[in-house]
Amino acid sequence: MKLSPWRSVLSLAILLLFVTPLWSQSSPHVGFVFPAGGRPGSTFEVKIGGQYLDGTTSVQVSGNGVEAKILGQTKPLTQKEINTLRDKLKDLEKKKPKTNADLKEIEEIHQQLAKAAIRPTPVLAEVVTAEITIAANAPPGQRELRLSANTGMSNPLVFDVGQLPEVSQKKELIDPDPEAPKRKGLARFITPREKPHNTAIPVTLPVVLNSQIMPGEVDHYRFPARKGQQLVFIARARALVPYLADAVPGWFQAALTLYDAEGNEVAFSGGFRNQPDPVLAYKVPKDGEYVLEIKDALYRGREDFVYRIEAGELPFVTSIFPLGGPAKTRTTVALEGWNLPQTSVTLEPQDMKPGVLMLSVRNGNLLSNRVPFVVNTLPECFEEEPNNTPETAQRITFPIIVNGRIDRPGDWDVFRFEGRARETIIAEVQAHQLDSPLDSVLKLTDTGGKVLAYNDDWDNKGQGLETHHADSLLRVTLPADGTYYLHLGDAQQHGSSAHAYRLRVSAPRPDFELRVTPCSINARPGSTVAITVYALRKDGFSQDINLFLTYAPADFALTGARIPANQDEVRLTLLVPATVRPKPVHLALEGRALIQGRQVTREATPAEDMLQAFAYHHLVPANDMMVTVSGRARARFPARLLENGPVKIRPGGTALVHFAIPRGASANKIELVLSDPPEGITLKNTVVTNDGAVLQIQADAEKVKPGLKANLIVEAHPEAAKKRGGVGKMSQFALGTLPAVPFEVIRPNR
Numbered sequence: 001m002k003l004s005p006w007r008s009v010l011s012l013a014i015l016l017l018f019v020t021p022l023w024s025q026s027s028p029h030v031g032f033v034f035p036a037g038g039r040p041g042s043t044f045e046v047k048i049g050g051q052y053l054d055g056t057t058s059v060q061v062s063g064n065g066v067e068a069k070i071l072g073q074t075k076p077l078t079q080k081e082i083n084t085l086r087d088k089l090k091d092l093e094k095k096k097p098k099t100n101a102d103l104k105e106i107e108e109i110h111q112q113l114a115k116a117a118i119r120p121t122p123v124l125a126e127v128v129t130a131e132i133t134i135a136a137n138a139p140p141g142q143r144e145l146r147l148s149a150n151t152g153m154s155n156p157l158v159f160d161v162g163q164l165p166e167v168s169q170k171k172e173l174i175d176p177d178p179e180a181p182k183r184k185g186l187a188r189f190i191t192p193r194e195k196p197h198n199t200a201i202p203v204t205l206p207v208v209l210n211s212q213i214m215p216g217e218v219d220h221y222r223f224p225a226r227k228g229q230q231l232v233f234i235a236r237a238r239a240l241v242p243y244l245a246d247a248v249p250g251w252f253q254a255a256l257t258l259y260d261a262e263g264n265e266v267a268f269s270g271g272f273r274n275q276p277d278p279v280l281a282y283k284v285p286k287d288g289e290y291v292l293e294i295k296d297a298l299y300r301g302r303e304d305f306v307y308r309i310e311a312g313e314l315p316f317v318t319s320i321f322p323l324g325g326p327a328k329t330r331t332t333v334a335l336e337g338w339n340l341p342q343t344s345v346t347l348e349p350q351d352m353k354p355g356v357l358m359l360s361v362r363n364g365n366l367l368s369n370r371v372p373f374v375v376n377t378l379p380e381c382f383e384e385e386p387n388n389t390p391e392t393a394q395r396i397t398f399p400i401i402v403n404g405r406i407d408r409p410g411d412w413d414v415f416r417f418e419g420r421a422r423e424t425i426i427a428e429v430q431a432h433q434l435d436s437p438l439d440s441v442l443k444l445t446d447t448g449g450k451v452l453a454y455n456d457d458w459d460n461k462g463q464g465l466e467t468h469h470a471d472s473l474l475r476v477t478l479p480a481d482g483t484y485y486l487h488l489g490d491a492q493q494h495g496s497s498a499h500a501y502r503l504r505v506s507a508p509r510p511d512f513e514l515r516v517t518p519c520s521i522n523a524r525p526g527s528t529v530a531i532t533v534y535a536l537r538k539d540g541f542s543q544d545i546n547l548f549l550t551y552a553p554a555d556f557a558l559t560g561a562r563i564p565a566n567q568d569e570v571r572l573t574l575l576v577p578a579t580v581r582p583k584p585v586h587l588a589l590e591g592r593a594l595i596q597g598r599q600v601t602r603e604a605t606p607a608e609d610m611l612q613a614f615a616y617h618h619l620v621p622a623n624d625m626m627v628t629v630s631g632r633a634r635a636r637f638p639a640r641l642l643e644n645g646p647v648k649i650r651p652g653g654t655a656l657v658h659f660a661i662p663r664g665a666s667a668n669k670i671e672l673v674l675s676d677p678p679e680g681i682t683l684k685n686t687v688v689t690n691d692g693a694v695l696q697i698q699a700d701a702e703k704v705k706p707g708l709k710a711n712l713i714v715e716a717h718p719e720a721a722k723k724r725g726g727v728g729k730m731s732q733f734a735l736g737t738l739p740a741v742p743f744e745v746i747r748p749n750r
Contacts, residue, residue, distance in 0.1 A: 026052045027522045028147050028154040031124045032304035035168045035210035036240045037160030041136035044168075045071065048147060048157075049124040049303050055150030059130045060584065061159055062145075062623055065138025071129040077116045085109050085116075123246065124303045134161055140367065144623050152522025153584055153628045155608055158240045162208050163366060164310060169201065169211035169219065200291050205231070206312025206366075209292075213252070213305040218295040223311075225284045230338050233258070233269075233280040233292060234310040234369070241304050242465055242620050243612040250613030252305040253297040256280045261288045270297060273437040273498070274470065279316065281338050315339045315361060315368035319498035322382070322403035323434045324374030327354050333373065336498065339363055347373075372434050374502065376401055388412050390445070390485050398425065399506035404488075406438055406499040412489040417505065419478040426508050426539055427486055431501040432470035433463055438499040439491040442472040447483050452476060456491055462513055462536045465620060467612070475508070475540070510541035514591045514604035519622040521587075524631045526578035528559070528639075528737045530675065530713050533589065533604060534569045534619060542566045543593055550603070551588035553577065556627075559641065560740030563591070564709035571676070571713050573740040574627075581629040588625065639738055642692070646709065646742040652701030653748075654684060657712075657741050659693045675713040675737075680704035683714070699745060706747045711740040 030050035038044055046068075048059070059068035077085070089109045092102055119125075128147060140163045144156035200220035203209065211219055225231060237254040244250050256278045258267040269278035284290075296305060317337040325331035331347045341363045351357070354377055358370040383404025387394040393416035396402065404413050419425065431438040444453040458473040460466070470491075478484065488503060513536040523529045535545055547561035547570075555577035563570045589604040606625035610618050642658040649655040672695065674683050680703025685696040695714065716735040 027152040027520070028052050028056065028149045029123070030145075030147055030154045030157055031121075032212075032241060032306050033145055033157050033159060034212055034303075034306050035166065036158060036236075036306050036308055037162050037166075037208070037210070038132060038134050039162050039164065039166050039208075040065070040134050040138045040140070042166070043131060043133045044166075046130050046132050048128045048130060048145075049120075049126065050128075050147070050154065051123050051126055052151065053126040053128055053147065053149060053154075056128050056147050057150070058148045059128075059132075060146045060148060060153070061132075062143045062156075063139070063141075063161075065135035066143065066159075066161065067133045067135075068130050071131055073126065073128045075127075076120060076125045077112070082113065082116050085112055089113070121246075121302050121304075146520060146626070148584070148628065150630075152630065153520045153626060155518070155520055156622050156624075160236070160308060162308075162310070164206045164208045164312065165204075166208045166210060167201070167203055203311075206310075206314065209294075209307075209309040209311060211294075211307060212303060213254075213294070213296055213301040213307065214303075215301045216299050217301050218293060221292045221311075222289055223292070225288065225290050227284055227286050229284040229313055231282050231284060231312065232310075232314040232316050232338050233278075233282075234314065234316065235269075235278045235280075235294065236308045236310075237306070238276045238465075240306055240308065243610040243618055244304065245611035246614065247300070247302075248613045250616070251276065252300075252307070254278055254307055255295055255297045256309075257293040258282055259291040259293065261290070263291075266290075273318075274432050274435065274468070276467075281316070313339050315341070315363040315366055317359070317361065317368050317371050319436070319500065320359065320371055320373065321405065321497070321500050323372075323430065323436060323500050323502050324376060324380075324401070324403070325352060326380045327352050327375050327377050333359065335361065337368070340368070374430060374434065376504075378504065378506065383413055387414050390414055390416070390447075390449070393485055396505060399509075400504075402503040402505070404501055404503065405497060406488070406490045406495040406501070407497055408495040409490075410493050411495045412487055415486045415488075415503070415505070417484055417486070419482065419484050421480045422477060424475065424477045424508055426504065426506055427472075427474040427476075428458075428504045429472045429488065429501050430504070431499075432468075433460065433466070434500075434502070436498065436500045437494070437496075438501055439470040439494070440472040440501060441487075441489050441491045442474050443487045444474060444476055445485045445487065446479075447485075452479070452484075461534070461619065462515075465618070467616075467618075508539035510595050511538040511600065512536060512541050512545060512591065512593065512602055513538075514545070514589070514602055515607040515619045515621070516589050516604040516625060517607050517609045517619065519606035519608055519625045521574065521625070521627040523574075523576040523627065523629055525576065525580050525629055527576050528573045528739055529576065530571055530573055530737055530740070532569060532571050532609075533563060533591070534607075535563045535567070535591070537568065541593075541595060543595070545591040545593045547572070547589055547591050547604075549587065550590045551586060553585065555579075556585075556587065558589075560711035560742050562742070567709065571711055571740065573711075573713065573737060575739070576627065576629050579629070580631070581627075584626040584628050586624060587627055639693070641739050641741060643741075646744040647697065648744055648746050649697060649699045650746055650748050651699050651704050651706065654696050654698045655743070657695040657697060659695075659738065671717050673715055673717055675715045677712055678704070678708060678710055681712065681743075695741075697741075697743065704745050706745050708745040709743070711742050713740055714738040 033048045092106050138161050140161050143159045145159040146156050147154040200222035202222050205223050235254050237252045255270045260266050267280050267282045269280040272279035319336045321334045328349045334344050352375050354375050357373045359373050360368045360370045378399050378401050380401045384394050386392045393414040395416050429440040442455050453474045453476045455472045455474050457469050459469045515534040517532050544565050545563040557575040560572040592601050606622040607619040610620050640660045647655050672686050680700035682698050684698040687694050715737050
């Protein structure tokens with residue numbers, strides 16, 4: 001078949017038979033919900049702010065016992081609407097005499113124009129009001145809230161079912177400082193305007209405090225307290241909205257301050273150990289009134305600076321030891337904290353299943369915070385002092401997990417083991433990721449003290465809520481038979497009973513975890529949509545990972561469902577059935593790989609790819625992966641990729657990709673483009689024949705090397721998109737997506 005260079009444009013009617021158009025506008029996106037939770041047995045209103053919320057039909061809250069209904073929606077006035085109001089206002093003000101109805105309407109227009117002058121953050125400008133009802137028997141804990149609209153389902157937001165009475169400050173979107181318009185630039189937003197203590201909102205503990213921080217704003221709450229009370233204030237801000245895409249540093253950095261009746265600062269918290277949200281504890285020295293203050297550390301603020309503060313004599317676990325234990329073994333865990341009813345908890349063998357358990361304790365009717373506890377299948381031991389030097393090093397035989405603590409500032413724990421030449425070992429610390437304040441450092445030395453390997457921080461992409469990866473990991477091939485020493489300390493020279501760790505020393509144990517994005521998928525019936533699966537490879541595992549739908553109706557299917565060897569991610573496509581689904585569909589994926597002769601299966605965790613401070617991406621785990629299939633069907637016969645295996649292409653060469661499609665004709669034209677292809681891979685030509693479509697893929701010899709394996713995602717855009725987007729640019733809205741095209745770059749002589 002001869003490809004004509006000018007045949008890079010396909011007829012729209014033909015393509016629409018095998019490519020279903022995506023949404024004509026973006027899917028709904030939510031940026032905040034306020035208040036971000038409530039108490040069982042209550043009914044209350046919430047404001048949900050975001051973008052593209054037209055046609056919102058329902059609110060979905062995960063779990064049992066929470067129901068919601070839509071009450072209304074507001075959007076900022078357009079310039080045309082503002083101009084119309086101004087014209088009407090002029091006419092009314094000229095009118096003589098004015099009736100009472102005229103005067104009332106004039107006042108209403110003034111209020112509307114005043115609100116319109118304060119422009120909300122664009123990505124948060126649309127607000128849906130909903131009524132939430134939480135059943136009296138609804139279990140407490142963190143849920144996920146999504147909006148459903150005509151264009152699909154939104155991303156999830158955190159929504160808490162609490163256990164205390166709730167107080168919510170309702171605030172209008174107004175300029176918090178009357179003098180702010182007179183200032184210029186950043187000064188308008190960063191000048192604080194603190195409220196006098198005598199205007200603080202009176203509350204009674206225990207309580208959950210809900211509000212939003214606007215620019216320069218500081219909130220105060222006044223309450224009585226008795227001598228001897230151990231008060232705990234637990235703020236949730238980043239826990240509700242982890243990352244802000246369009247703000248620096250990319251989150252609400254809450255700070256808590258406690259004052260006594262005379263206005264003296266008696267306690268402060270800008271964070272709790274390695275947690276980004278503050279927790280403040282204070283033992284009351286005398287009866288009296290106290291004031292709690294919350295603000296952003298930089299005096300920033302906007303609608304999504306939402307917070308919840310649990311306040312009262314609350315049970316709170318500050319640390320545990322050990323941080324984990326062996327599977328199927330009765331284990332006692334020591335507890336430290338405030339207002340705890342016990343100093344330890346015992347886990348029975350049936351509770352000790354491999355993975356991460358979340359531990360908590362109950363004090364009366366109140367449940368404490370939950371802390372992670374790891375269960376593993378390797379042998380375990382405890383660190384034994386003294387072991388601060390090579391001379392007093394604790395002897396270990398791997399594989400082993402050592403449970404220990406850097407229990408004082410400047411402490412080092414040293415472990416001695418025998419190794420063989422060319423033997424590979426892994427030394428891995430789990431501490432920071434398990435809520436320990438330890439910022440670990442690992443180094444390996446020989447008997448002469450020579451440092452063979454050193455690591456401070458290891459970037460663990462599986463920790464999506466972390467921006468400071470403080471745990472350490474070493475992978476070392478030993479140079480000779482002999483004795484070796486592992487040294488473990490704190491990078492900041494800190495130490496305490498809370499600075500606990502788990503140190504794994506073993507041969508490599510290849511494994512992997514999976515993340516899949518997005519966790520909310522919106523599609524027309526019969527369409528193909530692109531998703532991304534990330535592989536978090538461990539201990540040198542590098543082989544292929546095959547992907548499968550494990551929880552889905554039979555008419556959903558994957559194309560390009562393999563993460564190639566040595567690759568950390570793959571974009572693939574999900575085929576959606578041609579029938580509308582009345583409710584969102586839950587999906588689940590898993591990956592299977594052959595590791596050391598046995599098949600290993602790992603479930604893919606749904607996640608949101610969240611942008612922080614304009615640049616950094618984080619995979620934030622979610623509870624569910626959900627798909628909405630709605631709208632008028634446009635495709636009954638999706639395209640079918642005819643290649644049985646990966647398309648082979650040589651550096652500097654081209655390859656053909658064939659699709660089977662039904663026949664059709666139209667004068668309307670579209671453009672096919674590759675969506676985020678690997679560097680050096682381009683779409684040279686496309687052509688339609690009587691029995692299908694052919695794409696000609698080209699590989700740049702200077703940029704593409706043999707061994708590259710991936711999927712190509714092909715999107716259809718209107719031909720006019722380049723005119724709208726500028727030279728070489730396409731419109732942001734694709735008409736549709738073809739099934740993923742697996743390809744492989746091969747050596748020239750193959």
